[in-house]
Amino acid sequence: MNNFTFYAPTLFAFGDGEEKKCGELVRRFGGTKVLLVIGGGSAKKIGAFDAVTASLTAAELPYTVLEGIQPNPRSGKVYEGINIVRREGLDFILALGGGSVIDTAKAIAFGAKYEGDFWEVFAGEGQMPSDPLPIGTVLTIAAAGSEGSASCVITHEAGNLKWGAPKSDALRPRFSVLNPRYTCALPPYQTACGIVDMFAHVCERYFTTTPDVALTDRLCEALMKTIVEAGNKVMANPMDYHARADLMWAGMLAHNNSCGVGRAQDWASHQIGHELSAFYDCAHGASLAVVMPAWMKYVMNENPARFARFAVEVFGCELNPMQVEKTAKEGIRHLRSFFRVLGMPTTLGEIGATVEDIPAMVMHRSAKGFPFGGFAEIGPAEMADILCICEGE
Amino acid sequence: MNNFTFYAPTLFAFGDGEEKKCGELVRRFGGTKVLLVIGGGSAKKIGAFDAVTASLTAAELPYTVLEGIQPNPRSGKVYEGINIVRREGLDFILALGGGSVIDTAKAIAFGAKYEGDFWEVFAGEGQMPSDPLPIGTVLTIAAAGSEGSASCVITHEAGNLKWGAPKSDALRPRFSVLNPRYTCALPPYQTACGIVDMFAHVCERYFTTTPDVALTDRLCEALMKTIVEAGNKVMANPMDYHARADLMWAGMLAHNNSCGVGRAQDWASHQIGHELSAFYDCAHGASLAVVMPAWMKYVMNENPARFARFAVEVFGCELNPMQVEKTAKEGIRHLRSFFRVLGMPTTLGEIGATVEDIPAMVMHRSAKGFPFGGFAEIGPAEMADILCICEGE
Numbered sequence: 001m002n003n004f005t006f007y008a009p010t011l012f013a014f015g016d017g018e019e020k021k022c023g024e025l026v027r028r029f030g031g032t033k034v035l036l037v038i039g040g041g042s043a044k045k046i047g048a049f050d051a052v053t054a055s056l057t058a059a060e061l062p063y064t065v066l067e068g069i070q071p072n073p074r075s076g077k078v079y080e081g082i083n084i085v086r087r088e089g090l091d092f093i094l095a096l097g098g099g100s101v102i103d104t105a106k107a108i109a110f111g112a113k114y115e116g117d118f119w120e121v122f123a124g125e126g127q128m129p130s131d132p133l134p135i136g137t138v139l140t141i142a143a144a145g146s147e148g149s150a151s152c153v154i155t156h157e158a159g160n161l162k163w164g165a166p167k168s169d170a171l172r173p174r175f176s177v178l179n180p181r182y183t184c185a186l187p188p189y190q191t192a193c194g195i196v197d198m199f200a201h202v203c204e205r206y207f208t209t210t211p212d213v214a215l216t217d218r219l220c221e222a223l224m225k226t227i228v229e230a231g232n233k234v235m236a237n238p239m240d241y242h243a244r245a246d247l248m249w250a251g252m253l254a255h256n257n258s259c260g261v262g263r264a265q266d267w268a269s270h271q272i273g274h275e276l277s278a279f280y281d282c283a284h285g286a287s288l289a290v291v292m293p294a295w296m297k298y299v300m301n302e303n304p305a306r307f308a309r310f311a312v313e314v315f316g317c318e319l320n321p322m323q324v325e326k327t328a329k330e331g332i333r334h335l336r337s338f339f340r341v342l343g344m345p346t347t348l349g350e351i352g353a354t355v356e357d358i359p360a361m362v363m364h365r366s367a368k369g370f371p372f373g374g375f376a377e378i379g380p381a382e383m384a385d386i387l388c389i390c391e392g393e
Numbered sequence: 394m395n396n397f398t399f400y401a402p403t404l405f406a407f408g409d410g411e412e413k414k415c416g417e418l419v420r421r422f423g424g425t426k427v428l429l430v431i432g433g434g435s436a437k438k439i440g441a442f443d444a445v446t447a448s449l450t451a452a453e454l455p456y457t458v459l460e461g462i463q464p465n466p467r468s469g470k471v472y473e474g475i476n477i478v479r480r481e482g483l484d485f486i487l488a489l490g491g492g493s494v495i496d497t498a499k500a501i502a503f504g505a506k507y508e509g510d511f512w513e514v515f516a517g518e519g520q521m522p523s524d525p526l527p528i529g530t531v532l533t534i535a536a537a538g539s540e541g542s543a544s545c546v547i548t549h550e551a552g553n554l555k556w557g558a559p560k561s562d563a564l565r566p567r568f569s570v571l572n573p574r575y576t577c578a579l580p581p582y583q584t585a586c587g588i589v590d591m592f593a594h595v596c597e598r599y600f601t602t603t604p605d606v607a608l609t610d611r612l613c614e615a616l617m618k619t620i621v622e623a624g625n626k627v628m629a630n631p632m633d634y635h636a637r638a639d640l641m642w643a644g645m646l647a648h649n650n651s652c653g654v655g656r657a658q659d660w661a662s663h664q665i666g667h668e669l670s671a672f673y674d675c676a677h678g679a680s681l682a683v684v685m686p687a688w689m690k691y692v693m694n695e696n697p698a699r700f701a702r703f704a705v706e707v708f709g710c711e712l713n714p715m716q717v718e719k720t721a722k723e724g725i726r727h728l729r730s731f732f733r734v735l736g737m738p739t740t741l742g743e744i745g746a747t748v749e750d751i752p753a754m755v756m757h758r759s760a761k762g763f764p765f766g767g768f769a770e771i772g773p774a775e776m777a778d779i780l781c782i783c784e785g786e
Contacts, residue, residue, distance in 0.1 A: 001573075001638040003408025008401070014655065015396025180394075212635035214622065215643055218615035226608045242605035245394040245655070250608055258651065262407065262638070 001213055001262035008256050010148050011175040014249065016241075019051045019138050019177050022094070023059025029134050029174035031092025034063035035085055037105045039070070039097040043140060046185050052096050052138055064088055066108075072277050072284065073100040075156045078118060081108035085133070093135040095173075098194075099144025099153075099284075102137050106152040106171050109133040119156055122163045130170060137176040142183050142248040143194030143285065145201055145255025147176035155278060162274040163368060178252065180244040188235065192342035193285025195231040198251040199224060200288045204267045205260035207299075207306065207375040219259040221313040223250050228314065228338055235342060268373035269295045272383060275361045282351040289344035290351060293336040294389035297329075299376040304328045348390045358387045394606055394655035401649050403541050404568040407642065409634075411570050412444045412531050415487070416452025422527050422567035424485025427456035428478055430498045432463070432490040436533060439578050445489050445531050457481055459501075465670050465677065466493040468549045471511060474501035478526070486528040488566075491587075492537025492546075492677075495530050499545040499564050502526040512549055515556045523563060530569040535576050535641040536587030536678065538594055538648025540569035548671060555671040556761060571645065573637040581628065585735035586678025588624040591644040592617060593681045597660045598653035600692075600699065600768040612652040614706040616643050621707065621731055628735060661766035662688045665776060668754045675744040682737035683744060686729040687782035690722075692769040697721045741783045751780045 013021050026034060034056060043049045056063050066081050084090065085108060095105035110132035111118030120126035137147045146152070150171050155162040165171070183191070206220040227250050233243035253259065272295070273287035300307050308324040311317035311331025315338075320327045336346055345351050362380045371377045378386070406414050419427060427449060436442045449456050459474050477483065478501060488498035503525035504511030513519035530540045539545070543564050548555040558564065576584070599613040620643050626636035646652065665688070666680035693700050701717040704710035704724025708731075713720045729739055738744050755773045764770045771779070 001408070001635055001642070003411060005404065005406050007404040009404075011398065011400040011402075013398050015394070018396060212638075214635075215615070215619045215639040215646075218619055219612065222608070222611035222615040226611055229607065242394055242607075245605075246608040249394075249655075253608075262642075 002210055002264070004261040006257065006261050007169045008148060008172060008258070010172050012148070012178060012252070013175065014178045015245075016179055016181045018179055019048065020055055022052050022055035022136070022138060022177060023057070023061055024055075025175045025177070026056065026061055026092055026094060026136055027059050029092070029136065031061065031134060031136075033088065033090045034061055034092045034094050035081060035090045035108065036063045036065045037069060037081065037093060037095045037097070037101050037108070038065065038067045039101050040068065043096050046140065046182055048096060048138060048140055048182055052094070063094070064090065069097065069101045069104045071100050072155050072162065072281060073104045075119060075154055077104050078107040078111055078154060082111045082118065085112040091133060093133055095135060095137045096140065098139070098141030099146040102139075102144070102146040102173070103152045103154060105135050105137070106132075106146070107154050107165070109135045110171070122154065122156070122165050124166070128166055128168045128170065132170050134174045137173045139176060139178050139248070140182045141186060141190065141194055142244070142251040143197045145198060145251050147173060147178065148252040148256035150257070151255065153274070159367065160278050161367060162278040176252070178248050180241055180248045183244050183248060184239050184241065186238070188238070188343060189283075191234060191238065192344050193283045194251065195227060195247065195342055196285040196289045196339060196344055198247070198254040199227050200269055200292055201254040202227070202259060203292065204270060205263065205265050206310065207266050208263040209375060210263040213263045216259055216261060216263055223254055223259055224314045226250050227254070231338070231342060264374050266373055266375040268376070268378045271365070271372045271378070272386060275365050276351060276353060278364065279357060279361055280352050286345050286351055289339040289342075289346055290348060290390050291386065293332055293339070293346060294386050296332045296335070297389055298382070298386045300325070300328055300332070302376050307331055347392070348387070355388060355391050358384050361387065395603055395657070397654040399650065399654050400562045401541060401565060401651070403566050405541070405571060405645070406568065407571045409572055409574045411572055412441065413448055415445050415448040415529070415531060415570060416450070416454055417448075418568045418570070419449065419454055419485055419487060419529055420452050422485070422529065424454065424527060424529075426481065426483045427454050427485045427487050428474060428483045428501065429456045429458045430462060430474065430486060430488045430490070430494050430501070431458065431460045432494050433461065436489050439533065439575055441489060441531060441533055441575055445487070456487070457483065462490065462494045462497045464493050465548050465555060465674060466497045468512060468547055470497050471500040471504055471547060475504045475511065478505040484526060486526055488528060488530045489533065491532070491534030492539045495537070495539040495566070496545045496547060498528050498530070499525075499539070500547050500558070502528045503564070515547065515549070515558050517559070521559055521561045521563065525563050527567045530566045532569060532571050532641070533575040534579060534583060534587055535637070535644040536590045538591060538644050540566060540571065541645040541649035543650070544648065546667070552760065553671050554760060555667040569645070571641050573634055573641045576637050576641060577632050577634065579631070581631070581736060582676075584627060584631065585737050586676045587644065588620060588640065588735055589678035589682045589732060589737055591640070591647040592620050593662060593685055594647040595620070595652060596685065597663060598656065598658050599703065600659050601656040602768060603656040606656045609652055609654065609656055616647055616652055617707045619643050620647070624731070624735060657767050659766055659768040661769070661771045664758070664765045664771070665779060668758050669744060669746060671757070672750060672754055673745050679738050679744055682732040682735075682739055683741060683783050684779065686725055686732070686739060687779050689725045689728070690782055691775070691779045693718070693721055693725070695769050700724055740785070741780070748781060748784050751777050754780065
């Protein structure tokens with residue numbers, strides 16, 4: 001196990017009705033004037049907007065609403081939020097929605113404290129402020145894990161760059177309210193995208209080059225197995241509260257790094273997926289469903305035993321000890337089947353992508369730099385090869 | 394899954410050499426004058442005392458040492474610490490040692506802010522102050538999990554009462570330094586006591602009456618399985634750094650409640666074990682090794698399927714689907730064998746206890762009240778029965 005620092009000081013209020021505590025939690029963490037960030041209409045449709053604003057009003061907290069955050073959130077809304085915060089002297093950012101809303105809130109929270117253009121921090125040209133405005137979240141989609149993570153991903157309209165900010169514990173929310181009931185009404189496609197995303201967050205940590213990490217290996221497997229089981233349950237019965245609850249908590253644990261401490265991580269599938277999202281504006285989860293099995297096929301031979309263990313522990317495959325490659329491949333097949341059961345695309349064509357665009361995607365990625373990955377090092381040629389594998393069955 | 398709040402805002406610095414960050418961490422969390430709490434001589438022998446004081450000195454932090462904390466820590470040292478803190482105007486408590494040292498530090502931290510006698514809080518006659526002094530820890534024994542927990546257990550000399558304070562997130566350390574290297578030099582008996590203790594912390598959460606808790610079930614199993622595997626490794630090779638590291642992180646996770654959220658817990662074995670420790674001053678882990686298998690035998694029929702699952706998932710037993718009781722019993726036998734391999738006592742006689750004392754122990758416990766437990770309700774008669782089972786093979 002490598003040395004590590006783990007600092008995840010978010011308070012989680014989990015369960016049906018917990019959103020009533022919102023106002024009191026904003027007060028507890030020092031907020032007095034709130035920017036409430038939301039997406040489209042769904043937070044209003046499911047009653048979350050009314051519940052949250054009622055809680056803020058009960059705590060006598062004035063708030064300004066910033067709405068219209070889209071999936072693959074854009075820099076434009078971040079600039080808009082920063083301007084509102086500065087103009088109105090707001091001191092707390094409350095995100096109500098999924099990962100896109102939360103990431104927008106995070107970027108506003110540190111951007112408001114940053115002297116220059118917030119994008120400089122994403123581009124590595126400026127330091128993340130150590131004291132961003134405090135943020136809280138009320139989660140309505142189990143997926144990105146941003147409610148407990150140190151991550152923030154924004155797409156800049158100029159150049160269509162989908163980049164992550166440097167990871168920082170200062171980006172972890174002060175509190176997050178997780179009510180699984182809110183996720184019961186999600187359309188199947190969005191539910192499925194979330195499931196793929198959280199599965200990927202564990203996977204990118206699981207496939208490591210660090211030896212002797214037995215405990216985090218098992219924690220990863222516990223999460224992945226639960227995500228598959230609960231994922232199948234909610235696809236069959238969207239109103240299954242307890243499966244929704246398991247998914248929602250798994251989504252947080254998948255990305256707060258509790259299963260990733262002390263081990264090298266990979267993130268190549270995410271990097272390639274970001275390019276697909278940037279080019280075709282497809283859902284983050286959908287891009288991962290296309291890329292991840294292809295990445296696995298491409299890198300499997302780096303450590304077939306680990307892939308075989310993945311097959312056995314997560315999908316219950318039988319180990320073929322004389323031919324671990326066979327077991328390894330079976331695991332990848334199971335993962336792909338799982339994604340298909342979820343209704344996810346698993347080929348380029350299904351998200352409107354074509355092999356002709358591959359050189360352009362590789363070129364576009366080079367703005368962020370090569371190589372990436374860790375389990376295997378991915379340069380331009382390897383990225384192109386993996387995208388080619390995404391093409392076929 | 395039940396509703397829950399989870400708030401574990403401790404910063405963990407994990408790995409060899411991390412104790413060098415101590416001074417800087419005390420400063421980060423607002424300390425300027427430190428009470429350094431230690432046990433006997435072992436912290437000095439392994440070099441931890443020198444490393445920690447050097448780090449404090451480098452950060453220009455004055456400190457006063459309170460030493461001589463014993464296992465099953467006593468109230469006397471808490472009163473002594475509170476007096477020093479008040480007299481010298483100290484503002485940060487740094488614990489260097491295992492659970493007993495940390496629990497003493499916690500009691501001093503809130504006791505110094507409590508107007509009356511700190512024991513009133515343990516006795517339920519006073520409110521836990523919401524703003525105890527900040528504490529940090531440098532852990533030298535993987536066992537109690539107090540480095541990340543909301544718990545604190547002290548024995549009051551008057552009445553020989555070994556009681557826990559009401560759980561409070563205010564009792565969680567601001568930071569904890571975990572260097573597995575320090576645990577490599579532990580005597581086998583102390584290592585083993587720690588392994589039993591952390592295993593028990595997961596067990597008391599695993600045996601629940603709450604249905605539909607698939608995710609935390611799996612997390613519990615991941616922890617227990619790792620504890621058994623790494624436990625066997627360090628008994629065979631005490632210098633195995635990576636097994637020590639897995640145990641140290643598992644010990645923290647076992648009791649920070651990450652595997653216990655949203656589910657009813659039990660804690661009967663701990664309650665009964667505390668009486669054995671109070672009567673015979675035996676190590677906490679040793680008392681649990683005696684009580685836990687007996688408790689399991691006694692309550693197994695409340696839910697044989699759960700015990701069978703425990704046998705399969707933690708000890709790799711084969712499920713006998715027509716006779717789950719058989720599989721369940723096999724799991725309990727495996728646990729007892731594991732404790733014996735660790736060199737732990739598993740009968741009353743081995744810790745110097747006798748059946749003649751059982752009525753007195755039950756009577757003594759009544760000061761804290763009956764019933765306790767949760768998986769099964771334990772009254773005076775049940776407690777006596779379980780202690781009787783501890784008597785035999």
